[in-house]
Amino acid sequence: MKSLIALSLAAALLSGCTAIMPSRDAAGLKIASWNLEHLAERDGEGCSPRTEVNYAELRRHAEALDADVVAFQEVQSQAAAERVFDPAIYDVVMSTRPPSTRSGECRGRPGLFGDWNRRLASRNDAFLTDLNDGDPQGSTLTLASGDRPAGCKARYREFIDFIATGAGATARVQPGLFEEYLYGGAPEAEHPSDHCPITVRIGR
Incomplete structure (x- = not known):
């Protein structure tokens, strides 16, 4: 059984997520983040x-993504998630944190693992700098995407979706295996979400 995590404002670091289920094989655990652009429970x-x-x-792309753990955003409910992620394959775990009241219901909600809605990799990003103040020791976050450009949208070449790892998880991230899933090469206008999933592999 694979694991599926819904994140809104929950502070979730990969070092905490790797214990959800064991690695299936020597390739390690494939972790993904996917903003599903206001996924509703019912048609229309x-x-x-x-x-x-x-x-x-979306179900076809979820199968192609083939992740062991998926942190998703902008999903209305567990029933909505299960229209994309087969509950016979995935355990779907929804955040219990109350929805934000600071914006309309059609706005996304950032997390430490997912859609941050800001360009953290930009030089001297104030928010990331504040997080990485060295307190507590070993809490410095590393962006799995590094300084590579995003390819999902021709207009936007910087990521706003991130998988950020603490010191322990960073040591287990398999180098060179960060991926941005571009929906099988479909034209941008045919993407089923306004965000593309990102993935990394965590070794044993």
Whole structure:
């Protein structure tokens, strides 16, 4: 059984997520983050209304992603998530934190593992600098994407989705295996979400 995690404002570091389930093989644990752009529970509802054809397309991409753990954002409910992630394959775990009241229901909510909605890799990003103040020891975050450009949107070449690892998890991240999943090379206009999933592998 794979694990699926819904994150909103929950502070989740990879060093805490790797214990959810053991690695399947020597390739390690594949971790993904995916903003599903206002995924609603029923057809024709929400800020990005979809049909069964659209949900089926998302299911195909979830299968192609083949991640052991997926942290997703902008999903209405567990039932919505299970329209994309087969509950016979994934354990779906929803955040119990109350929704934010600072913005409309159609706005995303950032997390330490997922859609931060800011360009953390930009030089001297104030937010990341504040997080990486060295307190407590060993808490410095490393962005799995490094300084590579994003490829999901031609207009935006910097990531706003991140997998950030603490010192312990960073030591286990397998080098060179960060990936941005571009929906099988589909044209940008045909992407089923306005974000592309990102993945890393964590070794044993």
